[in-house]
Amino acid sequence: TQLLEQSPQFLSIQEGENLTVYCNSSSVFSSLQWYRQEPGEGPVLLVTVVTGGEVKKLKRLTFQFGDARKDSSLHITAAQPGDTGLYLCAGASLPGGSEKLVFGKGTKLTVNP
Amino acid sequence: NAGVMQNPRHLVRRRGQEARLRCSPMKGHSHVYWYRQLPEEGLKFMVYLQKENIIDESGMPKERFSAEFPKEGPSILRIQQVVRGDSAAYFCASSPVLGNTIYFGEGSWLTVV
Numbered sequence: 231t232q233l234l235e236q237s238p239q240f241l242s243i244q245e246g247e248n249l250t251v252y253c254n255s256s257s258v259f260s261s262l263q264w265y266r267q268e269p270g271e272g273p274v275l276l277v278t279v280v281t282g283g284e285v286k287k288l289k290r291l292t293f294q295f296g297d298a299r300k301d302s303s304l305h306i307t308a309a310q311p312g313d314t315g316l317y318l319c320a321g322a323s324l325p326g327g328s329e330k331l332v333f334g335k336g337t338k339l340t341v342n343p
Numbered sequence: 344n345a346g347v348m349q350n351p352r353h354l355v356r357r358r359g360q361e362a363r364l365r366c367s368p369m370k371g372h373s374h375v376y377w378y379r380q381l382p383e384e385g386l387k388f389m390v391y392l393q394k395e396n397i398i399d400e401s402g403m404p405k406e407r408f409s410a411e412f413p414k415e416g417p418s419i420l421r422i423q424q425v426v427r428g429d430s431a432a433y434f435c436a437s438s439p440v441l442g443n444t445i446y447f448g449e450g451s452w453l454t455v456v
Contacts, residue, residue, distance in 0.1 A: 272447035275444060330401075331388060335383070335384060336385060
């Protein structure tokens with residue numbers, strides 16, 4: 231059974247600080263996706279990384295896929311209260327196969343003003 | 344272009360009753376997926392359907408749960424004789440073709456009392 235471990239589970243920081251969230255597995259994934267979920271809402275896709283070692287930037291968010299495609303990280307620079315939410319990573323096993331994603335339990339981020 | 348629409352958003356059922364959750368995929372999407380999010384757990388894949396076909400139901404509990412995606416109308420996830428452990432958020436997602444990005448709906452929150 232493929233598992234994705236996310237750490238930390240909870241993170242509370244002050245506005246302006248930097249943070250990194252990790253997503254680790256012993257399994258290889260063909261792609262890995264990061265989502266953000268607000269309370270009472272569905273997950274919203276932030277990014278998909280496909281190639282080992284790939285780095286993608288989305289404004290203040292930087293996503294990296296490990297060389298072996300087993301792990302990923304999300305780095306947020308100068309966090310803002312609007313970044314507060316649950317960050318989920320999800321892995322796809324098959325090339326292009328997003329239908330059966332394996333999700334981590336998420337990192338609950340709180341950014342205090 | 345409307346997103347994935349789920350209803351009801353919130354549903355309360357007594358133990359033993361039936362719950363029906365509906366999902367209308369995004370326009371032009373013929374692939375539908377159902378995921379379940381239990382409290383303090385990550386999202387878990389349940390079933391993947393195309394019009395009139397169940398493609399992969401490996402994540403569905405063996406009893407009481409069924410899903411369909413008829414030629415006309417929304418996809419329906421049906422839970423018979425609900426128990427307290429069925430209380431969860433049920434998310435539907437859709438994609439235009441296999442292997443493409445999937446888009447999640449806002450979820451249906453089922454509470455069994």
